[in-house]
Amino acid sequence: MVDTLEKVIPKNGFDLHLLHTKKFKTIHLSLKFTTKLTRENVTKRALLPYVLQQGTDQFPTAMKLRQRLDELYGTVLSIDTSKKGEHHILTVRLELANEQYISGEANLLDKGIEFLQEVLYQPKTEADGFDSKIVDREKQTLLSKIEALTEDKMSFANTRMIEEMCQDEAYHLRVHGYQEDLAAITPKVLFDYFQEMLTNDHLDVFVVGDIEELAVEDKVAPLVRTRKPATIADNQFKDAGQQQTIVEHDDINQAKLHFGYRTNITYQDGDYPALHVFNGLFGGFPSSKLFLNVREKHSLAYYAASRIESHKGLMFVFSGIAPEQYEKAKSIILEQMEQMRQGEFTDNNLAETKEMTVNQLRETLDNPQGMIELHYQRVLAKSALSPEQLLENVKRVTKEQVIEVANKVQLDTIYLLTSKEAESNEA
Incomplete structure (x- = not known):
């Protein structure tokens, strides 16, 4: 039997999932922002993980971000997007050592949460949008990803099959977005979409590890700012038509x-x-x-x-x-x-x-x-x-x-x- 105790706590605008287990010497935080797949926003959302990991106000370059993670006992940050059914999910993950197993370290979880707050709420910006140099550079990174997927013929074949099979359903959309969208995504357009995501998406926060003695509920609360409660939309279903x-x-x-x-x-x-x-x-x-x-x-x-x-x-x-x-x-x-x-x-x-x-x-x-x-x-x-x-x-x-x-x-x-x-x- 799995030795995990789960507790789900509805909060103001998000759900907190505490998964207590002694199997791991690390703590894993995962923020899952969920919305409906749409053609209008799919490429913007696919671009966000690349931009968000390139710098913040306090750590203005990717190198300085990594240095800060190293200072936090080799903490690991990752951000990506995925689709499950007709939901487009942006996931922010932080894996850090459990302070209970480090002699003389009492505030590592607090520092990790402060770092996540920096990434989410103080990204590197200029004027009224993201840093333009970062956005331009990461558009090229995403473009390379899109082109690489075309070269992976097994993945490409499955993508094309889904596009034909589900052509009138949101599920047909490519989770990594479309090359033709990139030119219209300005730093301001992307930043505005990011603010909309932070406010309006359905959000689940997961914390996994030996957390019973860490007052996690109180520590996590500042990580999520005021937002609108959102429900998860239902998927579309249809029977197979003519083969x-x-x-x-x-x-x-x-x-x-x-x-x-x-x-x-x-x-x-x-x-x-x-x-x-x-x-x-x-x-x-x-x-x-x-x-x-x-x-x-x-x-x-x-x-x-x-x-x-x-x-x-x-x-x-x-x-x-x-x-x-x-x-x-x-x-x-x-x-x-x-x-x-x-x-x-x-x-x-x-x-x-x-x-x-x-x-x-x-x-x-x-x-x-x-x-x-x-x-x-x-x-x-x-x-x-x-x-x-x-x-x-x-x-x-x-x-x-x-x-x-x-x-x-x-x-x-x-x-x-x-x-x-x-x-x-x-x-």
């Missing part, structure tokens, strides 16, 4: 064959534990049907796997294949899904997959950031199901429940990114 196949060509040797399914099963649903087990059997582990049959038995794929999206109710299948093997690989992948619907897996397969799924969840809970992410899942889902309860529910999943889930999964989109030579052969 579509999208074929695109690029200068590649290895084709990327991806499948997009709609499960419409999310974290708060009763059959979510069975979906976890279904995914493990189908494509989530090296013992899965996709790995053993598509990759190992038929040698059709360099890789073959599946993963679920826990808040949008989607499942994705990824495979890398030789371009000429498209039809055969597609047929065998679809065959594995049909076998799942027919219950063609053994009781031993089921037991092993449940054990691997439980171990995977336990490993996540053994990591401070993993613990935060699993607890945050239920915040987004507006669910009372704790990670520990999820783990116990996975243990109780039956074969019948897995088959029931398999028959709910609907194929929406097949996406193939293949070679230009294949295009010539098709012509």
